[in-house]
Amino acid sequence: MRTIVLDPDQRRIRQSFRRGLASYHDNAEAQAEIARDLVNVLKPHASAPIARAFEFGCGTGHLTHLLRQQIDIDWMLANDLVPECAEAVAPYVDAFAAGPIETLSVPTGLSLICSASTVQWIPDQTQLLQRFSDHLAPGGLLALSGFGTAQFHELQALGSAAAAPGYCDAEDWAAKAPKDVEILHLKQEPIVMWFDGALPLLRHLRKTGVNGQSNTQWSRSKLSEFERRYAEQFGQDSLLPLTYDPVWMIARKR
Ligand SMILES: C[S@@+](CC[C@H](N)C(=O)[O-])C[C@H]1O[C@@H](n2cnc3c(N)ncnc32)[C@H](O)[C@@H]1O
Incomplete structure (x- = not known):
């Protein structure tokens, strides 16, 4: 069996998603919507059958x-940092490989490489896109969603350390894409969720595992001070907003 070597950040991210795995699927409403939109924008470019597809960061x-369900795919390999995700995706894939995408051995000659709400966890996205381009067959498609720099901007303004390392706005993806990849579609549009207090908002983050970089210990006084500042700066009608800032990209290898 292959030994999976993780750096400390990857270990922390894996721990956070593993802890949230049981509650992720039903609480990750924004990610579910983002995945639906990614398939919708991919479909017009994927009218011919896809022979070999690869998804990284598949989660649940x-x-x-x-x-x-919606695209004609002959064979599909899925990956996630958390090995337990294999069970959730088993009905939909032909194979699963656990581990960080940065060091995973990815098959060549792929017709589709895709991923939703994961690429922001990868610090070197330029290198990642170059590798993907090397593993795509000519005409192969890349379908990715990540998050832009306004992701959780309320938390950023309040000094939270919950940020992922690779937030990237739509206009910056073009500079990261290798020359042999043509961008067909780029869009960035926020999704705002509303919570009736700091506790449900923090629970939402925990249940979806997306605060992998944060190790804040919450005392009662710390929580009420956080809620007061959050409400003062961003609250509306006694509700607290949390902004997701998704970016969708479809590209084709020339
Ligand atoms: C927000 S979830 C998205 C899951 C799923 N794609 C969706 O749309 O709901 C991010 C996923 O990426 C995985 N992940 C984070 N860093 C990763 C890495 N370096 N390599 C592979 N997967 C990673 C996490 O374990 C988690 O399952």
């Missing part, structure tokens, strides 16, 4: 099951 399969 929001994107995986829609792809298998």
Whole structure:
């Protein structure tokens, strides 16, 4: 069996998603919507059957099951940092490989490489896109969603350390894409969720595992001070907003 070597950040991210795995699927409403939109924008470019597809960061399969339902794919490999995700996606894939995408051995000659709400966890996205381009067959498609720099901007303004390392706005993806990849579609549009207090908002983050970089210990006084500042700066009608800032990209290898 292959030994998976993780750096400390990857270990922390894996721990956070593993802890949230049981509650992720039903609480990740924004990610479910983002995956639906990714499939919708991919479909017009994927009218011919896809011979070999690869998805990284599949999680509990929001994107995986829609792809298998709505796009004609002959064979599909899925990956996630958390090995337990294999069980969730087993009904939809032909194979699963656990580990960080940065060091995973990715097959060559792929017709589709895709991922929803994961690429922001990868610090070197230029290198990642170059590798993907090397592993795509000519005409192969890349379908990715990540998050822009306004992701959780309320938390950023309040000094939270919950940020992922690779937030990237739509206009900056073009500079990261290698020359042999043509961008067909780029869009960035925020999704705002509303919570009736700091506790449900923090629970939402925990249940979806997306605060992997944060190790804040919450005392009662710390929580009420956080809620007061959050409400003062961003609250509306006694509700607290949390902004997701998704970016969708479809590209084709020339
Ligand atoms: C927000 S979830 C998205 C899951 C799913 N794609 C969806 O749309 O619901 C991010 C996923 O990326 C995985 N992940 C984070 N860093 C990763 C890495 N370096 N390599 C592979 N997967 C990673 C996490 O374990 C988690 O399952």
